[in-house]
Amino acid sequence: xxxxxxxxxxxxxxxxxxxxCPKTISCKGGSTSGLLRHGVNVHNFRVKRRIPESVVQPxxxxxxxxxxxxxTSKQSTIEPFIHKKPMxxxxxxxxxxxxxxxxxxxxSKFIRTSFAQRGYQLPLSKTSVMKLIHDYYEIAKQQxxxxxQDKLAELHFLSITLDEWTSSGNRKYLNVNVHFGDGAFFNxxxxxxxxxxxxxxxxxxxxxxxxxxxxxxxxxxxxxxxAAKVMEKFGKLATFKHQLCFNxxxxxxxCDVIFKSSETPGDxxxxxxxxxxxxxxxxxxxxxxATIPGLYNSSNYRPVLLQIRNICKLFRRSPVxxxxxxxxxxxxxxxxxxxxxxxxxxxNSTEQMLARYMKLHGCVAxxxxxxxxxxxxxxxxxxxxxxxxxxxxxDELAAFIxxxxxxxxxxxxTTKASKSSIIHKELTLFEITGxxxxxxxxxxxxxxxxxxxxxxxxxxFADAANICTKKRTCLADKSIHVICFLKxxxxxxx
Numbered sequence: 001x002x003x004x005x006x007x008x009x010x011x012x013x014x015x016x017x018x019x020x021c022p023k024t025i026s027c028k029g030g031s032t033s034g035l036l037r038h039g040v041n042v043h044n045f046r047v048k049r050r051i052p053e054s055v056v057q058p059x060x061x062x063x064x065x066x067x068x069x070x071x072t073s074k075q076s077t078i079e080p081f082i083h084k085k086p087m088x089x090x091x092x093x094x095x096x097x098x099x100x101x102x103x104x105x106x107x108s109k110f111i112r113t114s115f116a117q118r119g120y121q122l123p124l125s126k127t128s129v130m131k132l133i134h135d136y137y138e139i140a141k142q143q144x145x146x147x148x149q150d151k152l153a154e155l156h157f158l159s160i161t162l163d164e165w166t167s168s169g170n171r172k173y174l175n176v177n178v179h180f181g182d183g184a185f186f187n188x189x190x191x192x193x194x195x196x197x198x199x200x201x202x203x204x205x206x207x208x209x210x211x212x213x214x215x216x217x218x219x220x221x222x223x224x225x226x227a228a229k230v231m232e233k234f235g236k237l238a239t240f241k242h243q244l245c246f247n248x249x250x251x252x253x254x255c256d257v258i259f260k261s262s263e264t265p266g267d268x269x270x271x272x273x274x275x276x277x278x279x280x281x282x283x284x285x286x287x288x289x290a291t292i293p294g295l296y297n298s299s300n301y302r303p304v305l306l307q308i309r310n311i312c313k314l315f316r317r318s319p320v321x322x323x324x325x326x327x328x329x330x331x332x333x334x335x336x337x338x339x340x341x342x343x344x345x346x347x348n349s350t351e352q353m354l355a356r357y358m359k360l361h362g363c364v365a366x367x368x369x370x371x372x373x374x375x376x377x378x379x380x381x382x383x384x385x386x387x388x389x390x391x392x393x394x395d396e397l398a399a400f401i402x403x404x405x406x407x408x409x410x411x412x413x414t415t416k417a418s419k420s421s422i423i424h425k426e427l428t429l430f431e432i433t434g435x436x437x438x439x440x441x442x443x444x445x446x447x448x449x450x451x452x453x454x455x456x457x458x459x460x461f462a463d464a465a466n467i468c469t470k471k472r473t474c475l476a477d478k479s480i481h482v483i484c485f486l487k488x489x490x491x492x493x494x
Contacts, residue, residue: 004032007039018043087120088136095133096486099466102126102133130479137482140489144186145214151180157221157446159243162206163457164193167468171477172197175457175464176209181448187460187488188213192477199233221446224454227252247399247453254350254395301388304381305350308357311364311374312339325360325367332363339364351392354385463487 008016008025016027016035020043025034039045094100094111105111106126115122123129152158161177172193178186191209207217222241225231226248235242315322316339326336340356342349357364357377365376377385464484468475 004035004039007043007045008035086136087115088132088139090115090120091129092133092136092140092486093490096483097490101472102129105129133486134478134482137486140486141213143493144489147184148178148186148213148215151182151184152215152219155181155449156219157181157449158215158219159222159224159446159449159451160206160210160220161224161451161454161456162202163225163454163461164197165190165457165461165464167464167480168470169468169473171468173464173477173480174202174205174209175460176206177456177460178213178215179449179451179456181444181446185456186213186492187456187485189481189485190460190464190477191481197230199230199237202230202234203237222450224451226454241450243450243452245452245454247455250395250399254392301384304377304385307374307377307381308353308385309341311368311376312341312353312357314374315339315364315367316341321367321371321373324370325363328363328366329360351389351396354389354392358382358386358389460484460488 007020008018008027010016010027011024014026014028015024017024018038023038023042025038027035091105094105095102103126106123106129112122123132148158159179161179162175164172164174166172173190174193174197175190176188178188188209191205193205197205206223210216210220217239220240222243223235223238224243224245225234227244232242232244235244315325322338325339329335329337337356337360339360340349340353342353361377361382368374368376464480467480467483
């Protein structure tokens, strides 16, 4: 093979003369494409393309030798130094951590292009994407099991919190969480509940779910749940201690004090602010109202609470009326502030409703006067509500502290008579030596792990509600469990 210019003579800077024929060919700007076409098509010449010197091997080096291979391997890229995450982990993070639906992950052109640029081949079906997420769940589950076993080897005992939840698709689930004395927390996901769910079945479901994570009953110091009758019976059947949720008790106590004892506490609290609910039911006379020394009788609060709730619903249900209120709110506070309506499933929501109304009372009064609709709360009633709000502050603070992940644990525990003497001996030994024995360390860690509330389950249910929306009712029970578990897993393992 010959170089292309060996076939031509340069006439000037723009033309070249072929040595085999009288043909002159343009080569403006040093272009050799015309010269190449003429030499190949007319004279059947084979021309040699120029090869960069960096890949040209010396003539005395054999092509298969180690030196030749080392010369060709000098052109390295950055790709071998880039750590690529597994595709199943990336899909799991998109679904659980970022909250994207499986359909959005599969159909997104941006996600598909981004994966392709990183060298991934995105599956074409939603089933394949979900299968990859389930595959990563098995990896995360094994890692969680190992972490729990390591904690048990160190601390010996754990406690659990559990609660039931019903999704928007009218399916019931049971959540179980694991807690250790050093503050470690593991969400074990959701268990689907089908049919009747008495205490015996709850205990069986909890045992089976704990076994899936290699946890035995002997490792469980206590379980914390709400005060439902079925949960109280569950606590009696269990071999471990049972702690009732303090926040749930606070909520019921506040409702019993504020509202009449002859009525269900939840009767005056709405599940939601839908239009088909009526809060103007007639009041029944009852002389046995709950009272607190130093406060108004609970019957004095009922009318004004209903009045505030009706005012909140008036503005929440009408965009036109709410726009009038927000105009006045922005003029006074510089930003929009919505009225809050208390709900049955939220602790301390009445306190939040009263706080917001007292803050916006002036704006609400002006808006109601302009609308000529409901009457605003009178000055005397507002003073009564202010006293009620002040009385609720300690309960709100107690619920906040109890619900914190590092909140105080309930360390009250009774021991059987057969164990009391052993504990007494170990305590005596501790007083003499000043060092905790193995038994006291285990008991101490077990007591520290007991949680005063089941608030962690409520947080899991809040995440599950964002997954089980009305538009995502077709998700399988296993998929809901997997996504909820992975969301907590990614939060724990940052």
